[in-house]
Amino acid sequence: MSQPKQSPSIKEIAAIAGVSTATVSRVLNDKGGYGEETRRRVMAVLQSNGYIGNMAAKALRESRTRTVGLILPSIDNPFFSSLAYHLEERLDREGHSLLICNSLGDAEREQNHYRSLLAKQVDGILMISDLSALAGRLPLDRVPLVVLDRRPDPALAVPYVVNDDRAAGKAATEHLLARGCRHLMFLAFPQAADNGASSLRELGYLDALKEAGIPVDQNYILRRPGLSPATEEAEALVGRFLDEGRFPLDGIVAVSEKTAVGALFALRKRGVSVPGEVRLLGFDNTILSEVTHPGLSSVDRCPEAMADTAVRLLLERPEKGGPLLHEIPFRLAERESSR
Amino acid sequence: MSQPKQSPSIKEIAAIAGVSTATVSRVLNDKGGYGEETRRRVMAVLQSNGYIGNMAAKALRESRTRTVGLILPSIDNPFFSSLAYHLEERLDREGHSLLICNSLGDAEREQNHYRSLLAKQVDGILMISDLSALAGRLPLDRVPLVVLDRRPDPALAVPYVVNDDRAAGKAATEHLLARGCRHLMFLAFPQAADNGASSLRELGYLDALKEAGIPVDQNYILRRPGLSPATEEAEALVGRFLDEGRFPLDGIVAVSEKTAVGALFALRKRGVSVPGEVRLLGFDNTILSEVTHPGLSSVDRCPEAMADTAVRLLLERPEKGGPLLHEIPFRLAERESSR
DNA sequence: CTTTGATACGTAATCGTTTACGTATCTGCA
């Protein structure tokens, strides 16, 4: 009735079925080289003994685990968890599993996790990191490595998957310009923690202003110090800007969703209507953008497509020398905050 | 300069250092039984050759992987991803890694993932599932198993970690009663998809009404059909209730965060002020509750404590026969929606 | 000087697979 506590090994199965381990293995892997009668008998024994293979042994023998690792700052972040969802989905379809490691952006944690993943013999590693913590200290070529949502130094020769952030910044800005905004704020990431995306989006913002013939005013470019949570800082920054009242304002491009929420809070507390007086637009388009009031217009960075490309790069290992940069299309999700 | 593509094996290290593999292994594991001079030499060779162990081999030999699996409906859910974050955090501190598997609540996926985790020789499995899909079809005792946020049949003898949902439902209701609400709606999960928590919270709601001497009216208990996304259905249900206008309403206890958001949308569209005319309270207290307007009062289910307990149960394997039910304290996070 | 015990190793088996290689049986054809 009850199954044995431990799964039997291929050897025990072989003994019961009266064949060799080689034959059991062949049956298990559909390799052929056995008679139909034998196959049936082996299958029956496997079934009735609740055989479940030992992937550790298989991995040792084949030196592949069908497991890949994902190192990210924190799975507890709506955009990353959406990305992780799609990565797992895609990997699962290819018969691979996903190991998740939170780094909190900490260099030491990244290194430890990376080493540990290599030791675990993963078939590949996905990272949301600029790799500056790893470069030179750990081998980057023992196993396929793909970076997501960050732009590592091209000298490291690691492929990376990002959006065309400059174009996205430009599109976001143009969206607000098209709705009549003329005094546009750009709410940026801290310079230090700049993951490359923020300054590119800023360039896009500048591109759009230039094309529209609107002079750039540095007072409209607000940069978070980066010491406290994004939402709080953004709220404080925008709040101060509004309180000083030195400059007119009718639109804000926020470099992330959380900063956009902060901006929204600041505006609401001061009774500034959105989108009536100020239009607002953020990035990431996670569930957060759906539940604020008004709903946040947001640049959808298409995490599903990012995941798709990253997994393809990781598993199909394109010939060396291919392009490192892989850009994923984005699209604007318009909601009330910019209408 | 550049390290070898493949990590050397213990055997190669041994050869270079002029010792046996046994000695290298002993040095690696601090087992003692070697001279100081030898230790230094072996260490140096390990270092300079970029040795990284092979956990597949180690797992095969020791039959433990220091890896545990987590099967959940979807990592792309704020409460679950918070739970996953804390699980990983806690496991990492114990030297374990976390494999993540999305089941979408689908029985077949759950089974496949479960089998695959067993094959991968994980040291334990965490599940957000009532196990009905597994019971009888797969061995539940090959490896320690702990259920989170669901109440599996006690006959399965699987420990599970949940909140005291009845108490939480009661506390939530009392919170609104204390603020003067007398016409309280309870917004429940669909009967089919009931994970046990919803009906317990409903009992708590009834407890609170009874204690307050308020007669129960079934018209105030709304149940989602469970066919569409929670937020939409909740919005539709509450909307219809309001539009019919047959019953007075001044408070809503929503069984989850997403249903609370749906309720909030319905109220807002009809110009019902929250908390002025209707006070609202939900569950889960994820980041969603922070960004709605007004901010959602929410029962914080303390995912960190849940993770802590679950990992402890999984790794410390308490003596058989201990209690299965493990209740985690909750606390009310009060925001504007109920003030 | 012998004995005892500790210390510092090495040898080889083992974990559960896969697979190269060998071999026996059978089928079909000249």
Next chain:
DNA sequence: TGCAGATACGTAAACGATTACGTATCAAAG
């Protein structure tokens, strides 16, 4: 009949670690 080639297996060697067991050396104790 004899032989080639296919088919259906079995044998045994890996994969990279751990570890029980054996052994040589040495110091201290008797």
